[in-house]
Amino acid sequence: MIRLYNTMTRSTDPFTPMEEGRVGLYTCGPTVYNYAHIGNLRTYIFEDLLRRTLEAEGYEVNHVMNVTDVGHLVSDSDTGEDKMEVGVAREGITAREIADKYWAAFRRDLERLNIVEPTTWCRATEYIGEQIDLAKRMEGAGFTYALEDGIYFDTSKLPDYGKLARLDLEGLQAGARVEMVAGKRNPTDFAVWKFSPTDQKRQMEWESPWGIGFPGWHLECSAMSLKHLGEQFDIHCGGVDHVAVHHTNEIAQVESVTGKEWVRWWMHGEFLVLPKTDEDESKMSKSSGNFITMESLVERRIDPLAYRYFCMGAHYRAPLTFTWEGLDGAANALDRLRRRVAAIRTDRPGRVLDEPLTAFREACRDDLNTPRALAALWNVLRDERADGADQYATLLEMDRILGLGIDSMAEVEAEVDGEIERLVAERDDARSRKDFAEADRLRDEITARGYLLEDTPEGTKVRPG
Ligand code: AMP
Ligand code: ZN
Numbered sequence: 428m429i430r431l432y433n434t435m436t437r438s439t440d441p442f443t444p445m446e447e448g449r450v451g452l453y454t455c456g457p458t459v460y461n462y463a464h465i466g467n468l469r470t471y472i473f474e475d476l477l478r479r480t481l482e483a484e485g486y487e488v489n490h491v492m493n494v495t496d497v498g499h500l501v502s503d504s505d506t507g508e509d510k511m512e513v514g515v516a517r518e519g520i521t522a523r524e525i526a527d528k529y530w531a532a533f534r535r536d537l538e539r540l541n542i543v544e545p546t547t548w549c550r551a552t553e554y555i556g557e558q559i560d561l562a563k564r565m566e567g568a569g570f571t572y573a574l575e576d577g578i579y580f581d582t583s584k585l586p587d588y589g590k591l592a593r594l595d596l597e598g599l600q601a602g603a604r605v606e607m608v609a610g611k612r613n614p615t616d617f618a619v620w621k622f623s624p625t626d627q628k629r630q631m632e633w634e635s636p637w638g639i640g641f642p643g644w645h646l647e648c649s650a651m652s653l654k655h656l657g658e659q660f661d662i663h664c665g666g667v668d669h670v671a672v673h674h675t676n677e678i679a680q681v682e683s684v685t686g687k688e689w690v691r692w693w694m695h696g697e698f699l700v701l702p703k704t705d706e707d708e709s710k711m712s713k714s715s716g717n718f719i720t721m722e723s724l725v726e727r728r729i730d731p732l733a734y735r736y737f738c739m740g741a742h743y744r745a746p747l748t749f750t751w752e753g754l755d756g757a758a759n760a761l762d763r764l765r766r767r768v769a770a771i772r773t774d775r776p777g778r779v780l781d782e783p784l785t786a787f788r789e790a791c792r793d794d795l796n797t798p799r800a801l802a803a804l805w806n807v808l809r810d811e812r813a814d815g816a817d818q819y820a821t822l823l824e825m826d827r828i829l830g831l832g833i834d835s836m837a838e839v840e841a842e843v844d845g846e847i848e849r850l851v852a853e854r855d856d857a858r859s860r861k862d863f864a865e866a867d868r869l870r871d872e873i874t875a876r877g878y879l880l881e882d883t884p885e886g887t888k889v890r891p892g
Pocket of ligand 1: 668
């Protein structure tokens, strides 16, 4: 039985899906106006670990992820520019081209991190009809009102509005922000449909019963998950920043028209943060300078999987402070793992070792406790009595969840082997020429690469040291 923390109940509860053997999973996807930063990617790694754990437990996972290519405004208070238009202004290409470019870059990031692609991708601009239909249903049920700049959701009409975040609605009302859109009835009301500005032409705008405009950001996730996963489904994920506004409003839009509980499990990944400065712990954000991408790690010759390993060293519900030293530590651990795997790998079939695998799976079932799962992985290698083939088989089984590419570690090492073999052959050649200085130099080079040389009657033998 898997136990998962549910933000709605604030407790870690045994997970059971609605339909036996199948799980409906929705994860909020990227706003494709720029590269994802490694903070965003931490959230997608957590969601991948969730999906892989469910699959390892035998569930078939229907995983839907949206791609936000319209409507996400720079500010959460329904003002400011659409992020996609910011991308257009920056790069001078069309909104569609911006979306294609950064969605492709995002998929490349997922691939490099061994993150399994969702079963279904959905782009907001391809579901405008569904979004308008949902807004019409809200209107029909009496939940919306019109202002000059758009159609708004009246949050006071939904008795349990704010339940996910346990919002203090009266407190919010009292401290209502000055920059609130004029005419909003409640500080928490939000735009469902925004009208195009009268003084400028937007690249992305559509006809609607209320006028030409574009959907509010929260609308896409409600409409697309209703379409692909139905009026009730199992798990919905995102980063913790989505609890108070985005997910709260997604819930309002759906539950106002269906009248029943929508999502059974809400799961949120904590943030990747930068080390504390004099001011405060700083958020990694696309708008500030604190913006590290996967590409910038690769340029520094850091293996993307070292970042995956780094993230797995912390529990997904704990904030994780990013430092280059921390990432180096993870890269070293991964290197060590690669060398150990290469040393034990064999084509001989092995038997999965029950005890460490059980410890590993228990850790994953315990609300995805990856630090404990990694410890279980190292315990397999520490057991000196274990047979190499069995150890290898066990690691492969664990890797179905960890996604560190243990099966290809053997290949990576094979390439190195080729290089080592060439050095060994050169050394044999030097010895036969009686060039002992050269032979010794080559021996040192081979040793420095982590291999041991033995001169035997059958010739030179080499093995990882
Ligand atoms: P966005 O592309 O801005 O819509 O964000 C994509 C995902 O990344 C969302 O699930 C956010 O909650 C999440 N996110 C944003 N910043 C961070 C961060 N610093 N650490 C972890 N997750 C984040
Ligand atoms: Zn969403």
